[in-house]
Amino acid sequence: MSILVYLEQVEGSIKKSSLEAVSYAKSFAEKTGEGISALALGAIEAAELAKVGKAGAEKVLHITDERFAEGNIQAHSRALVAAFQKEGAKTLVLAKSSLGDAVAARVSVILHAGLVSNVVELPDTNSGFKVRRSIYTGKAFAQTSINTDYKILSIKKNAVDLRTDGSDASVETFDFAYPEDTGVKVTAVEKAKGDILLPEADIVVSGGRGLKGPENWVILEDLAAELGAALGCSKPVSDLGWRPHHEHVGQTGIKVSPSLYIAVGISGAIQHLAGVNGSRVIVVINNDPAAPFFKAGDYGIVGDAFEVLPKLTEAVRALKK
Ligand SMILES: Cc1cc2nc3c(=O)[nH]c(=O)nc-3n(C[C@H](O)[C@H](O)[C@H](O)COP(=O)(O)OP(=O)(O)OC[C@H]3O[C@@H](n4cnc5c(N)ncnc54)[C@H](O)[C@@H]3O)c2cc1C
Secondary structure, X not given: OEEEEEOOEEOOXXXXXXXXXXXXXXXXXXXXXXXXXXXXXXXXXXXXXXXXHHHOOOEEEEEOOHHHHHOOHHHHHHHHHHHHHHHOEEEEEEEOOHHHHHHHHHHXXXXXXXXXXXXXXXXXOOOOOEEEEEEOXXXXXXXXXXXXXXXXXXXXXXOOOOOOOOOOOEEEEOOOOOOOOOOOOOOOOOOOOOOOOHHHOOEEEEEOHHHOOHHHXXXXXXXXXXXXXXXXXXXXXXXXXXXOHHHEEOOOOEOOOOOEEEEEOOOOOHHHHOOOOOOOEEEEEEOOOOOOHHHHOOEEEEOOHHHHHHHHHHHHHHHHO
């Protein structure tokens, strides 16, 4: 028996959230004694696949057809089902993401597998199979039982520590023909502008109305460039046209789960917090000590963004020298 992990990649790099899913599977396998295989789709360098072993997988099945990088959901689902059956797996583990959600739902129907998403802890198998999941954008938790033979767990980003104590995984080319008959063909992929995509970013520097106008965004851009961060903003900022809508973070925008979220001149309204409470560490910069964001933050700087930010950028620059 084994646990299968579905890996997502971006331009040949395995996503960190997928490595977290492998780490989760490894910690679970230590309780159950199962092996761990992972499925990688599309062109990926051997060094990248080795990382999967470090996170805990013993074997990586690799389907090399480059068309898988297009993210055709039906093609991914079929490949995943084939790998699941080949490995004789009982449990599928994957990272929660837009692609992961779409694929997991299809695989769940094909395999008649119980699916729980946004999982934050290892399953409790003392009596049945219970999993804790995050709900209401992180405001509450639900305990869920899965009663089916096959189980699918999609893991919330940043809920699991990355493991690096594994050894190199054996990489096996999996001879699976790209399905041409899915009824869906990806004809073009248009990437959002910006070097780092907001939903995938490990660090986000985000600005609110406290920045006073779009001309002042340069101080955020400088800090983001030093940190290798993506830019985000509050809803009013994008509504005012100061920043593009794809940078709008919150309940009605993008939900982010970076390792570090730096909120500058954002008040911390509940609708904004709903999009950021998956962040591992939150730093708040605001000149009003009573701003609600400070209650949600791990670190806070009470001060004028126009004074604090250049100093912070300079300090990061100095640290990197
Ligand atoms: C249905 C609904 C959905 C919504 N969805 C979202 C959403 O998805 N995302 C979202 O962001 N909002 C959302 N909102 C809006 C939300 O309620 C807030 O109005 C919004 O988040 C406030 O944006 P802000 O913090 O940038 O602006 P403000 O509330 O105006 O806050 C600006 C902050 O900047 C600080 N500041 C001012 N000058 C400086 C300075 N020089 N240096 C440092 N700090 C300074 C101020 O102290 C203040 O805290 C939604 C609202 C509704 C009703």
